[in-house]
Amino acid sequence: MSVPTSPDMAELRIEERIAATRMDLSPQERKAAATLLEHLDDLATYRAAELAQLARVSKATMSRLFRSLGFADFDEVREHLRTLRTSTGEPRSRDGGGWGDLPTHLAREAEVVRRAVEHPVVPQVVALLAAARRVTVVGWRNSHPVALHLRQQLAHARGDVRLAPLPGQVVGEELADVGPGDAVVVVGFRRRPAGFGDVLREAAASGADVVLVADPTAIEHARTATLWLECPVSSALAFDSYAAAMSLVSVLADGVLATLGDPAQQRVRAISRAYERMAEVEGG
Template sequence: MTTALSAPSSAPPVPAGVDGLRLDERVAARYADLPPQERKGADVLLEHFGDLATYSAAELATLAGVSKATMSRLFRSLGFDDFTQVRDHLRALRGHGLPMTLGSATDLDAHAEAEGAAVRCAVAALAVHLDAVADLLAHAPRVVVVGLRTSYPVALHLRQQLTQVRPQVALLPQPGQSWSEDVVDLSPQDAVVLVAFRRRPPGVRALAERLRAAGTPVVLLADPTARALATHVTWWVECPVQTRGAFDSYAAASSVVALLADAVLTRRGRTGEQRVTAIDSAYRTLGEVEAR
């Protein structure tokens, strides 16, 4: 999650290139067409987008494990002549205070349209795997939902929805706790939903690698910067979070959570419906929610 800076009125125009897109948007738009080595470089650009200007092209190549020539080809693939032009682009973005705050009705309309597009993109990504993922989450003996930092609220919401329709749904990590004790016993019969939006701690990749080695199916809910992480999981549901406002938006992720929970309820059938009814009765008996 990033905060906005005030944009001075004298800021230079943002270099937009031939397509009018920012660097991160260009990477997202062209990633699928990049050669494998350039994809490694693109992953580094996304992972370090907030502080790219502090690196040299050679340092970025080292981080990506590719040659300087590969990074140069990547910059050209993204519409820049060289890394100097990338730096100019990044400085201009900072000068404009991007991400920018919303300030007019036109901006609000654009925000609503962008949110709708993000939701459609996430729903389309989910549709590819919906049957397999919903079956897994409905019938696995245990489901573990993992989320850290800004991913935690989405993970908490998903756990709350799933536990409405099935038992044995855990949320990790618990406040102030590590997760090793809870994941060490996971088996290929269990299921993990890894919520991992950008600004992920480095331990997330180690966790995904361990789960893959254990044969535990993993569903990844994450934004486009998780492409490298996605190679270690069973299914990846891409949920865009990028906006032109000051903060990331999790509207698409919330929509995916609702769709997943509904699909799991459908697959749980009568058992799921009975659980929903029992929980509703407990709410009223214990006075946890307002009476309707």
């Protein structure tokens, strides 16, 4: 028998349920939730007791977590995952998933974008990025294009915006000059590289303010950051979508531009004039 679930919760995927309830979870339940997120793609291959052992929590804690997420037990979790694989190609289906239902995909994309750009932390991040002495944006793998775009957009509105790691380099050199008054934006969507948490901790230890831009699977890393901008990447298709992430970049950069006012507008005009003098970009 299923436990009572609110209509809103029933519409959410398991990782979104974890994100929605994380503030109400106990520390042990958060550990258990982090393990679920780490093993999302192969969760159905485990038994509940094995997951509890992986998370280093009791079986009772794991059971409480399932109920907090709106599931009666682990069997319902497995059924939830089976349904996702069948209807949306998740996790990472081999059969194309939701290609045949583009209206559903587009509707979900619009909702995810809306939730990302209306995140309550956005104004705080904008204020931080506008006031920081220096901004360093960090991102690897599939997070790198988002980090690169954020750096490029911010560089139009303000000076001293850096990207790390540069090709062939590591992050240590970039963090050596970071300190109080600086901001470090770490972009970390799922399939993060080993050592991701170490970089967050190193950045936080420098005294800089750390902003984490990541999907719900980064819940355990969020505690290290000053601010966490949660941005889902799950879609109705077989592959993750970064539409919300790129929209969020535009909103952040636009907010910084507006916050800095005339000096930022003058900087934009100066950059445009430099483009023209050097004929670096096409007109129009």
